[in-house]
Amino acid sequence: MMNETGKATRQVPSHVAIIMDGNGRWAQARGLDRSQGHVEGVNTVRRITEVASEMGVKYLTLYAFSMENWNRPKDEVDALMHLIGIAIERETPDLIKNNVRLTMIGDVERMPSEALDRLRGCIARTSHCTGLNLNLALSYSARWEIADAARRIAYDALAGKIDAAEINEATVSSYLTTASMPDPDLLIRTGGDLRISNFLLWQIAYAEIYVTPTYWPDFTKDAFREALAQFGKRERRFGLTGEQIRAI
Numbered sequence: 001m002m003n004e005t006g007k008a009t010r011q012v013p014s015h016v017a018i019i020m021d022g023n024g025r026w027a028q029a030r031g032l033d034r035s036q037g038h039v040e041g042v043n044t045v046r047r048i049t050e051v052a053s054e055m056g057v058k059y060l061t062l063y064a065f066s067m068e069n070w071n072r073p074k075d076e077v078d079a080l081m082h083l084i085g086i087a088i089e090r091e092t093p094d095l096i097k098n099n100v101r102l103t104m105i106g107d108v109e110r111m112p113s114e115a116l117d118r119l120r121g122c123i124a125r126t127s128h129c130t131g132l133n134l135n136l137a138l139s140y141s142a143r144w145e146i147a148d149a150a151r152r153i154a155y156d157a158l159a160g161k162i163d164a165a166e167i168n169e170a171t172v173s174s175y176l177t178t179a180s181m182p183d184p185d186l187l188i189r190t191g192g193d194l195r196i197s198n199f200l201l202w203q204i205a206y207a208e209i210y211v212t213p214t215y216w217p218d219f220t221k222d223a224f225r226e227a228l229a230q231f232g233k234r235e236r237r238f239g240l241t242g243e244q245i246r247a248i
């Protein structure tokens with residue numbers, strides 16, 4: 001991309017999605033309880049929200065808890081839910097101050113009311129914010145989301161609200177939990193594992209993937225800047241040839 005002066009500018013992704021992995025291993029490597037890793041992980045969330053905001057990212061979707069994570073030991077799940085509630089309560093004033101709007105996606109009704117009420121309170125109190133949209137994926141599963149969308153599309157077609165013959169990709173996108181957001185441009189996974197773990201399967205069709213071995217509690221502002229720098233060097237071809245893309 002060129003600016004008015006003809007100088008190359010580095011493209012900032014408008015939507016960054018992150019699989020925040022490695023809290024448990026970070027703690028275990030220090031002889032601590034896995035929950036301590038989650039506590040430390042909250043500090044990283046604050047840091048990365050700040051730097052994403054500073055860099056002009058518009059949407060930051062953080063995978064905080066998957067639907068499959070409900071099957072972890074009860075102690076760990078309880079500690080995590082409690083921590084989410086505490087962290088949201090504590091961080092809300094700073095989110096407002098920094099003009100960050102909170103949203104969430106996932107089957108959140110499964111969450112305990114202590115955490116859910118606080119999340120809903122924060123969503124209401126930040127709804128006027130126009131800066132970064134911090135979108136938390138909680139009790140989230142991409143397959144659940146797609147099945148849910150398919151069911152609602154079928155009901156709406158049966159009710160005559162939409163024409164089944166006209167259902168296309170845009171229709172499906174509009175029934176997903178991310179309907180109001182652009183697809184992620186960049187998907188980051190910390191903790192080194194080369195997998196998607198049921199995250200945003202539809203939306204990441206053309207996302208650039210960046211995996212770092214760094215555990216989430218150790219993920220710094222500079223590490224985030226480096227991921228964005230790497231993104232800036234990628235050639236996104238969307239199925240075209242390099243020559244075609246460079247001619248655009």
Ligand code: IPE
Pocket residue numbers: 020021022023024025026064065066069080191
């Ligand atoms: C990611 O860290 C946070 C959640 C899944 C809630 P993990 O708890 O999965 O950490 P590892 O992968 O076991 O190290």
Ligand code: IPE
Pocket residue numbers: 019020021063064065066069193195197
């Ligand atoms: C993915 O991490 C989910 C979150 C980061 C919330 P997991 O630790 O649950 O993923 P797997 O089990 O290693 O695939």
Ligand code: MG
Pocket residue numbers: 021022023191
């Ligand atoms: Mg993990």
